[in-house]
Amino acid sequence: MTPSSALSGRPKQSFTRVLGNYSFVLIFIAILMVYLIINAGATTWSGVMNILRHSTVVGIIAFGMGLAIITGGIDLSVGSMLSLIGGFSVVVFNATNSPLITLVFALLAGLALGSINGLLIGWVKMPPFIVTLANMMIFRSIAQYYLRSVERKSIYNMDGTLSSYDAFYNFGQSKLFDLIPMVGVILVLVTVIMVFLSTSTKSGRTIYAVGSNERAAVLAGISVEWVRTSVYAITGVLSGLAAFLWLAMNGAVDPATLGRSNEMYAIAAVVIGGVSMSGGKGKLLGILFGAMSYNIIDKIIAAMRFDALINDTIKGAILLVAVLIQIMIPVLRGRLRKTRD
Amino acid sequence: MTGISKSFFGVKVLDHVDLSVRPGEVHALLGENGAGKSTLMNILAGVYHRDAGQVVFQGKPLENTTVHSSEEAGIAFVHQELNLFNDLRVYENVFLRKEIVRPFGVLAKKEMIRRTRELMRQLGVDINPSDMVSELDTSKKQQLEIAKALFAKAELIILDEPTTSLNSDEIDILFGLVDRLKAQGKSFIFISHKMQEVFRIADRFTVLRNGQLIHTGDIRDVDPTQVARMMVGSQYTDQSVYEARELGEVVLETRRLSGEGFHEVDLSIRRGEIVGFTGLKGAGISELFATIFGVLPIKSGQLLLFGQEMKGNSVRQAMRSRLSMIAANRKENSIIPDFSLLENFYVSEHRLSSKRPLIAVKGELRRYKTHRDALSIRANSAFDMITSLSGGNQQKVILARWLNTQADILLLDNPTQGIDVGSKAEIYGLIQQLALSGKTILVNTLEIPEIMKMADRCVVFYHGRVHSILQRDEIAEERVMIAATNAIKSEVHA
Numbered sequence: 001m002t003p004s005s006a007l008s009g010r011p012k013q014s015f016t017r018v019l020g021n022y023s024f025v026l027i028f029i030a031i032l033m034v035y036l037i038i039n040a041g042a043t044t045w046s047g048v049m050n051i052l053r054h055s056t057v058v059g060i061i062a063f064g065m066g067l068a069i070i071t072g073g074i075d076l077s078v079g080s081m082l083s084l085i086g087g088f089s090v091v092v093f094n095a096t097n098s099p100l101i102t103l104v105f106a107l108l109a110g111l112a113l114g115s116i117n118g119l120l121i122g123w124v125k126m127p128p129f130i131v132t133l134a135n136m137m138i139f140r141s142i143a144q145y146y147l148r149s150v151e152r153k154s155i156y157n158m159d160g161t162l163s164s165y166d167a168f169y170n171f172g173q174s175k176l177f178d179l180i181p182m183v184g185v186i187l188v189l190v191t192v193i194m195v196f197l198s199t200s201t202k203s204g205r206t207i208y209a210v211g212s213n214e215r216a217a218v219l220a221g222i223s224v225e226w227v228r229t230s231v232y233a234i235t236g237v238l239s240g241l242a243a244f245l246w247l248a249m250n251g252a253v254d255p256a257t258l259g260r261s262n263e264m265y266a267i268a269a270v271v272i273g274g275v276s277m278s279g280g281k282g283k284l285l286g287i288l289f290g291a292m293s294y295n296i297i298d299k300i301i302a303a304m305r306f307d308a309l310i311n312d313t314i315k316g317a318i319l320l321v322a323v324l325i326q327i328m329i330p331v332l333r334g335r336l337r338k339t340r341d
Numbered sequence: 342m343t344g345i346s347k348s349f350f351g352v353k354v355l356d357h358v359d360l361s362v363r364p365g366e367v368h369a370l371l372g373e374n375g376a377g378k379s380t381l382m383n384i385l386a387g388v389y390h391r392d393a394g395q396v397v398f399q400g401k402p403l404e405n406t407t408v409h410s411s412e413e414a415g416i417a418f419v420h421q422e423l424n425l426f427n428d429l430r431v432y433e434n435v436f437l438r439k440e441i442v443r444p445f446g447v448l449a450k451k452e453m454i455r456r457t458r459e460l461m462r463q464l465g466v467d468i469n470p471s472d473m474v475s476e477l478d479t480s481k482k483q484q485l486e487i488a489k490a491l492f493a494k495a496e497l498i499i500l501d502e503p504t505t506s507l508n509s510d511e512i513d514i515l516f517g518l519v520d521r522l523k524a525q526g527k528s529f530i531f532i533s534h535k536m537q538e539v540f541r542i543a544d545r546f547t548v549l550r551n552g553q554l555i556h557t558g559d560i561r562d563v564d565p566t567q568v569a570r571m572m573v574g575s576q577y578t579d580q581s582v583y584e585a586r587e588l589g590e591v592v593l594e595t596r597r598l599s600g601e602g603f604h605e606v607d608l609s610i611r612r613g614e615i616v617g618f619t620g621l622k623g624a625g626i627s628e629l630f631a632t633i634f635g636v637l638p639i640k641s642g643q644l645l646l647f648g649q650e651m652k653g654n655s656v657r658q659a660m661r662s663r664l665s666m667i668a669a670n671r672k673e674n675s676i677i678p679d680f681s682l683l684e685n686f687y688v689s690e691h692r693l694s695s696k697r698p699l700i701a702v703k704g705e706l707r708r709y710k711t712h713r714d715a716l717s718i719r720a721n722s723a724f725d726m727i728t729s730l731s732g733g734n735q736q737k738v739i740l741a742r743w744l745n746t747q748a749d750i751l752l753l754d755n756p757t758q759g760i761d762v763g764s765k766a767e768i769y770g771l772i773q774q775l776a777l778s779g780k781t782i783l784v785n786t787l788e789i790p791e792i793m794k795m796a797d798r799c800v801v802f803y804h805g806r807v808h809s810i811l812q813r814d815e816i817a818e819e820r821v822m823i824a825a826t827n828a829i830k831s832e833v834h835a
Contacts, residue, residue: 201698202691205680209688212679219636219668219675220742221660221692280679 023329024273024286027322028293035296039303045179051295052184053249057082057259059187059291060242062266062273063194064114064235066287069270070198071228072211072279073128075235077117078266080139082259085109086243087143090156090253099168102247106240113139114236115229122228132232136263143255156253165251172248183245190238191288198284207231211279268315269294272322293318345394347380354380355552357394362497367519367529369543369560373572377552378532382499385530386418387411399496417490418499423482425489427475432457434474435489464488464518480511487518491527498522499530504538505622516542536565548572582766582773583795583813588613591648592781593633593750598642602628603805605642610783612749615776617792617816618785620802620825626785627669628805630752634666635659646750660693665748667739669755669785675739676727683709683723685738690745712741716771733764740771751775753784757791769795789818801825 061078068075093102198204209217273286347355387406441449457470547557548571589612603625635654668674799811801824
């Protein structure tokens, strides 16, 4: 290649490389096809759009999880943050009758909880797994304790008699142009923002640098402490947003079940999306597809009238297959290249 | 070993090389970095497979050698970075995978400790079998590796630069051990860059250069200069790139600066100056550089940049003061392996321009191209992964990373480490050009000829202190070595 062609833009990528980088799209399409075939007669536009709607909560927290994983860490507390922020948001809404104040509260609460994780991991340098494991237990426990001891209820329920309840709840059910669920639109917006931040901003690239080689990142002038702290803080904010959307869709929070195992589904979505668990590599765009792929599996199982308990068996198997594909494609590519030489 | 050839990715690193070692001899294997010494030894030890040639050990040909089969045959490789398990005890390391067990797999600890003690006694090595390996110093660890090799019935022991981190007493102990074992008929291959040691311990020697056999013979028949000339070939001529320059005002000053690993350093360095720093490994120069760059804390004393005292140092602050540092060990400290050339290039400049948060790829490419041409970086596309480049080109990208920050002072910690001869010469040339354009350059290197080629002054460190500062006309290899090893106590004059 001549020097000038280096300036002409990105080099042509071979088909197999593109395949390797975007295997999450393949997996998504494969699962979607299975769903459409199984569900042949019953497929409707709103049925397909429900995939987007039902992927929203896990999808949004998975973006936070993705950032944490790219720095080489993990955030196990996302599901419990959902529960705690969701529960307290109900309390805030019931007290203020304002969806807007509830939204601001949810985002700020997420920022605060996420910053606790971030400060302990970034500045105190405690291991992410331990910090977020501890907070996973603490956050959910607070949500449950407060409900029973202070509220003396078994579930956080939004007060349906409040004047803005209908507006809030209807927002969760509304559709853009009567076609696309509003919450799904928000998921897509979050995707666009996250992809933009991670690929086109200077700060976004530092997240990758830290995960790729922390020592080199420090010596290149990156404040690893600050990057780590902000990543977990952003994860908190995204969990707050997800909790708010959950409320809009469902109107109530059961702190014992909301978000349970969601950290695991989020990790799976991130991995299926092609983000490396060892950090430094992966596209955030994949996370959207990873989250949707997982949601379709629920729908397939429902369509086939299987017991929902088989759900995790299939999800686990898909995760294994997805990772296998990601590992195999570069190996196959290497073989192909060798035989060509 | 006869006619050994080996290529990596089409590049020939060994070309029909022969090597023969007799029983009971110490054979020095000599050559510059990249001459093919390690590849040859890795083939012998079964780490790599040879492309062509034969290996015969004690009359038996070795085919399809693996690490395990070469060990079985009696070849032991004592690596520079020792292969011991730090979290196990001494005897556990010796008996690893050869544990003595009683019924039900219970370890016979006492028996193993007793035998290890016996082994150490026979070798005249003072190591307690029950100590944790992590508590041993490097010298003891090395002795343990040799003991372990002998326990595994090794007849030929490869020592890869065994003395780099040893002091002179420890070297005496090591050589004493080698001499005793030689008398018992064990053979050694000794890889070292230090002429004195080679002439002290070796019986015969082999010189490799660029993957080819240059000479093999008795050490008695040659002198160190001849050997050095064989190692470097025609490049041994003193290709100085030095050009006299007008020096400017003082830009970097330390006053009794102390930090981790160095004490009370007084320096005063002027704009446009190239100052070479040298000393034995662990002399404290890397730590001094890291402290000036804000990575390590200042313990006491003052650091002044452009006449301003630095208070509470951090990397960001150092960068804002137009300072930059290329750390030693490129792979660990400089390269971001999942990033492209372009990303590795712009990452540091972005820290200074974070007020404009978006990445403008076109502008970045333009700047990259300017630096690529100035440093003659050989690469296909700016979007290629940095790991696809050779070591020399990777280092140039890192240099470009820092020049792109508009830094005025460059701290270069062993910048030519692991780089081929050609790229090294290019980097010396670049350093000279940068100095001509008004940059101030501090280079830490273990290779004194590098300093002779380009530096205005040479600062010699010994045990964390400035031992002496030599002016350009005083820099001579011998004189620097004497200072670095503190062979003759001299007055510090600055």
